Every structure is written in structure tokens, then in C-alpha cells.
Amino acid sequence: MSAATATDWELVVGLEVHVELSTRTKMFCACPTDFGGAPNTRVCPVCLGQPGSLPVANRGAVESAIRLGLALGSEIAPTSQFHRKNYFYPDMPKNYQISQYDVPLCSGGVLEVPDGQGGSKRVGITRVHMEEDTGKSLHVGGSGRIHGADHSLVDYNRAGIPLLEIVSEPDLRSAEEARAYLAELRAIVLALGISDARLEEGAMRCDANVSVRPRGGEPGTRCEIKNLNSLRSLGRAIEHEAERQVALITAGEAVQQQTRHWDEDAGRTQLLRTKEATEDYRYFPDPDLVPLEPDQTWIDQLAADLPELPAATRTRLAELGVPAEAARTIVAAGLTPVLDAALGEGADPVEAANWLTNEVAGWAGERGLEPAEVPLAGADLAELIALVAEGTLSKKLAREVLEGTLAGEGSPRRVASDRGLEQISDTGALEAVVDQVIAEQPDAAQKVRDGNDKAIGALVGAVMKATQGKANPQLVNELLRSRLSG
Ligand SMILES: [Zn+2]
Numbered sequence: 001m002s003a004a005t006a007t008d009w010e011l012v013v014g015l016e017v018h019v020e021l022s023t024r025t026k027m028f029c030a031c032p033t034d035f036g037g038a039p040n041t042r043v044c045p046v047c048l049g050q051p052g053s054l055p056v057a058n059r060g061a062v063e064s065a066i067r068l069g070l071a072l073g074s075e076i077a078p079t080s081q082f083h084r085k086n087y088f089y090p091d092m093p094k095n096y097q098i099s100q101y102d103v104p105l106c107s108g109g110v111l112e113v114p115d116g117q118g119g120s121k122r123v124g125i126t127r128v129h130m131e132e133d134t135g136k137s138l139h140v141g142g143s144g145r146i147h148g149a150d151h152s153l154v155d156y157n158r159a160g161i162p163l164l165e166i167v168s169e170p171d172l173r174s175a176e177e178a179r180a181y182l183a184e185l186r187a188i189v190l191a192l193g194i195s196d197a198r199l200e201e202g203a204m205r206c207d208a209n210v211s212v213r214p215r216g217g218e219p220g221t222r223c224e225i226k227n228l229n230s231l232r233s234l235g236r237a238i239e240h241e242a243e244r245q246v247a248l249i250t251a252g253e254a255v256q257q258q259t260r261h262w263d264e265d266a267g268r269t270q271l272l273r274t275k276e277a278t279e280d281y282r283y284f285p286d287p288d289l290v291p292l293e294p295d296q297t298w299i300d301q302l303a304a305d306l307p308e309l310p311a312a313t314r315t316r317l318a319e320l321g322v323p324a325e326a327a328r329t330i331v332a333a334g335l336t337p338v339l340d341a342a343l344g345e346g347a348d349p350v351e352a353a354n355w356l357t358n359e360v361a362g363w364a365g366e367r368g369l370e371p372a373e374v375p376l377a378g379a380d381l382a383e384l385i386a387l388v389a390e391g392t393l394s395k396k397l398a399r400e401v402l403e404g405t406l407a408g409e410g411s412p413r414r415v416a417s418d419r420g421l422e423q424i425s426d427t428g429a430l431e432a433v434v435d436q437v438i439a440e441q442p443d444a445a446q447k448v449r450d451g452n453d454k455a456i457g458a459l460v461g462a463v464m465k466a467t468q469g470k471a472n473p474q475l476v477n478e479l480l481r482s483r484l485s486g
């Protein structure tokens with residue numbers, strides 16, 4: 001944000017996050033939810049909205065919603081209702097979306113957002129409600145957007161997939177806070193295992209309500225920004241939108257309430273439509289669906305069975321000596337189960353955390369892999385660390401071995417052996433190389449004999465080169481010193 005904005009203006013942001021649940025079947029029918037089928041093959045009369053078909057709520061999806069509500073400290077409504085949100089769009093065959101309106105399943109709650117300085121900020125949760133996803137339009141020809149396309153196709157495979165919408169209070173005051181909020185919510189969703197929460201693939205989607213006001217002044221008019229499919233887009237869009245609004249107000253114009261589209265390539269927001277009012281949707285209770293009345297003993301059981309949540313995981317890792325930054329990366333990447341499994345095999349917590357943060361998280365990120373897909377067992381990580389500790393592998397060779405293991409070549413010990421990467425820690429095998437290097441570099445050798453300690457570096461380097469980096473450097477050092485000590 002510009003300097004003027006940062007000092008004179010206050011940013012007010014609330015987020016609406018949609019999470020696609022990883023249930024086996026859709027929200028109100030038995031169609032499978034798995035990704036990638038041929039268009040319009042995962043459909044039935046219910047999700048195609050054919051007359052006479054009857055929806056039935058998916059118990060697994062309700063359970064996921066309650067678990068997220070419990071994790072956020074929401075109140076779980078003893079009775080909640082599904083409403084019809086009426087509007088026309090070709091990707092929605094029923095002409096209404098089943099959603100929740102005045103009585104959502106979960107109300108209130110708090111998300112503690114880490115501020116990056118060891119503290120946290122409490123962001124209010126307004127509600128978590130259930131709804132169903134729409135189909136997907138594909139605009140063919142032109143830019144790929146609807147305007148200028150030759151024609152459009154629609155695929156209803158996604159229509160009816162269960163969604164949760166998590167609405168925050170407008171408590172966020174900067175782009176960084178908004179990003180931290182989304183990252184923390186994603187980490188909670190991953191810890192609960194209710195969605196794979198892939199932002200880029202749309203399994204987690206975020207809309208931002210952004211307004212500006214003079215510091216401490218009256219609230220401004222807000223705009224809703226759509227199409228924020230990465231943490232980076234979210235941050236950039238909020239900063240851009242705040243600047244746009246400040247420029248309008250400073251020029252004496254009014255901010256109009258609008259829905260705007262974030263154009264990642266152009267780096268700006270564009271008008272999508274003037275904002276509809278809620279009443280335009282003509283919400284009414286869906287007469288085909290009974291109210292949701294979750295049993296209190298069921299809710300209590302789900303509460304008792306909640307897994308360790310990200311904040312608690314970070315605290316536990318800190319107590320084990322893992323640096324805060326590494327703990328944040330591991331938790332955000334969903335790699336805690338791998339770490340815990342490695343610790344169970346006796347791995348050193350700090351070493352294990354370092355490997356996951358410095359090597360594995362980046363490796364997975366580059367390939368767009370989700371935590372559950374990272375092909376590294378905790379036992380393999382523990383074995384890799386042990387191989388380094390016992391001197392079989394140098395750190396450098398261990399990185400190569402890790403790549404082999406991640407590529408499916410087997411356990412670290414197996415990869416090291418198959419690729420011939422074991423460190424040479426055998427004195428007998430190294431003595432001949434050391435002697436040869438001393439013979440080849442008499443000047444450097446003489447300097448070491450004369451007490452110039454720095455000269456030994458060149459000799460160690462030559463031995464490492466002759467052994468393709470496999471010699472144990474510490475052993476090489478010792479051998480050179482004993483050979484050259486008179
Ligand atoms: Zn269906």
C-alpha cells in the first residue's frame with residue numbers, strides 16, 4: 001500500500017472462503033466427487049435438478065462442517081435449515097443453489113491468526129454454512145473468458161459437490177493479515193482432513209470484502225473481489241483495491257458497492273457487476289429437505305475426537321526445539337504427520353524439521369503436491385538422518401539420496417547403495433588417494449608441513465574431487481594432517 005494509505009487510511013477486510021469437502025459422494029446425491037472424469041459423466045437427476053428428484057443431505061459432509069465449526073469455536077445450531085438461493089446461470093441446472101441463510105449450521109467463533117512475531121490476532125468468525133457447488137463453464141475461443149468467446153460448454157460433474165462457506169468478521173487490517181488468516185484456515189482444514197484445500201485447483205476459494213476509511217473514521221463502502229486463487233493473488237488484490245478506493249475518495253468520488261474480478265496478469269481489479277442485495281436472491285426454505293438437527297452426543301463425540309490443531313502443533317514443536325519459522329512451514333504444508341512418524345522412529349526433531357523445511361516442502365511445492373501425496377515415510381526420513389549421523393552420507397550426498405527416495409527408488413539406505421553414494425569412511429580406501437594428492441601438490445603439502453593451516457583446504461578439495469565428493473571430509477582432514485605432521 002502507498003505511504004499515504006498506510007498512515008492516513010485504514011484498511012478493513014473480511015474474507016469469505018469456500019472449501020470443497022473431500023466426501024466420497026456429492027452433497028445431496030450419490031454421484032462420486034472424484035476429480036477428472038469425462039464431462040457430464042458424474043451426474044444424476046438430483047444434481048441435474050430434474051423435476052421430481054429429491055435431495056438427501058450427506059451425513060459425512062455435515063460431520064465435516066460440524067468438525068470445522070468446533071475447531072473454530074463456533075456454536076453448532078441444534079436446528080438449522082437449507083434454503084434455496086435463486087438465480088439463473090447456465091452452470092447451475094436447478095436455477096437455485098441449495099445453501100443456508102438465516103440459520104446456518106455454525107455461528108460465531110474465532111480464528112487465532114499468527115502475526116509472525118510470536119503473537120497472534122483474534123479474527124472473528126461470523127458463520128460457517130453448508131452449500132453445494134455449481135458446474136463449470138468452459139468458454140471456447142477468444143480470450144477464454146465469456147466476453148468474446150465463440151461458444152461455451154458446461155460440465156456438471158462439479159455441480160452438487162459439498163462446500164463450506166466460512167465468513168469472517170471484517171477484522172483484518174492488512175493484506176498480510178488476510179494472507180495469514182487464509183493460510184491458517186487452510187492449515188486447520190488440512191489438519192482436520194476434510195478437504196485437500198488446493199487453492200490453485202479451486203478446492204479452496206476466497207472472496208475478499210475490502211473497504212477503506214480514514215483512520216478511526218466511519219466505515220467505507222465495500223467491494224467484493226472474486227477470483228483470488230492463491231495467497232499471492234489475495235495479497236496483491238487487496239493492496240490494489242485499497243489503492244483504487246483511496247484514489248477515488250481522494251479525488252472526491254464515491255466508492256460504489258460492486259463485485260470485482262481480480263485479473264492476476266493485469267494486476268488490477270475489474271468491475272464484474274454492481275452488487276446484488278441479498279433480497280434479490282429470494283431465499284426460501286427448501287421444502288425438499290428436512291431441518292438439520294445434529295444429535296448432541298454426536299457433536300460431543302466429534303469434539304472429543306478433534307485432532308491436534310495447527311496452533312497446538314506449533315507449540316509442541318517449539319517445545320521440542322524446532323525453530324518457529326520451520327514449525328510454521330511444516331504445519332502450513334501439512335507435513336506434521338511425516339515429522340511425527342520420523343520422531344516415532346527416533347529422529348532428532350530439529351534435524352527432521354530442517355529436512356522437511358529446507359528440502360521436502362519445496363520439492364512438494366514445485367510439483368504442486370499435497371501433503372498426503374508426498375512420498376516420504378517418517379521411517380525413511382529417520383533413516384536418512386541416521387545415515388548422516390553415522391557418517392555414511394555427507395549432507396550433500398544425503399540430498400541426492402532424498403531425491404532418489406522421493407522419486408520412488410526406495411529407502412535412503414537402498415538408494416545410497418544403488419546409486420553408489422555412500423560416503424567413503426574407510427581409512428584404507430582413502431589413504432591411497434590422500435598420498436596421490438600429496439604427491440601431485442608438493443607445494444601445498446609443504447606449506448601445511450610449514451604450519452600454514454589454510455593450505456590444507458586445497459588438498460582436502462582435491463581428495464573430494466578425486467572421490468566424486470564421496471570421501472568423508474573429516475576423515476580426509478585427519479589423514480592429511482597425520483601424513484604431513486612431520
Ligand atoms: Zn448426482
